[in-house]
């Protein structure tokens with residue numbers, strides 16, 4: 630018996646569910662600066678104010694660094710944060726990491742966000758190698774995990790490319806070497822939410838390429854990556870979505886190409 634030929638079915642579109650990892654809801658962040666503009670920021674002036682009966686200093690200035698910012702980040706996204714100097718990028722990341730309380734609004738995160746360079750508690754008087762071990766333990770790795778990843782972390786950092794620098798104290802490292810080691814330690818772990826502030830600007834081109842590759846891997850492993858950078862190229866190579874801040878206000882949130890095109894048209898950079 631002949632079987633009638635079935636028409637080919639259209640390919641099934643499997644869309645991955647969008648899982649939110651960070652929700653920023655109408656957030657305002659304000660710094661309070663004491664002794665602003667008067668030279669009264671010295672320790673003795675501060676002590677005098679504490680002892681004085683006058684409760685309120687007239688020289689308190691408030692810096693409104695982030696203004697009514699809202700967005701949701703999803704698992705698997707790499708989001709670039711761009712904007713000119715002082716626009717609020719680092720402040721926003723520090724708040725997402727839980728290091729700064731918002732004045733108003735709410736920030737919800739899935740898991741513990743890691744802000745590269747801050748969460749890694751590196752000690753300048755200890756060797757780079759000891760810091761790799763301590764940094765790994767501080768991020769929650771077991772001793773066994775640290776041992777098995779040690780060589781990978783050191784190789785990734787490139788610290789030993791020109792000699793045995795990993796056995797020297799970190800205070801002998803250049804700022805670029807220290808930043809590379811911090812990135813390498815932090816990137817050795819899979820993070821729910823990893824935030825990188827300018828890390829890719831340090832290091833040579835080969836290290837930048839390794840970092841960008843690792844960020845792509847972290848995204849595949851279902852994390853969310855935020856990257857603050859003044860290098861439009863790093864943002865283009867790493868992030869498909871970008872947020873543009875200016876004077877603390879979110880001017881744009883969308884595909885990196887669109888946001889960077891508007892940013893470059895405005896700033897000429």
Ligand SMILES: Nc1ncnc2c1ncn2[C@@H]1O[C@H](COP(=O)(O)OP(=O)(O)OP(=O)(O)O)[C@@H](O)[C@H]1O
Nearest residue numbers: 660662692694712713714715716717718719720721
């Ligand atoms: N600890 C602080 N105390 C008071 N004001 C601060 C503090 N840190 C930052 N600011 C102010 O908050 C605003 C935003 O600063 P922030 O460092 O977040 O900007 P940014 O976009 O990361 O800048 P850059 O690109 O130069 O690193 C600026 O006006 C800055 O002067």
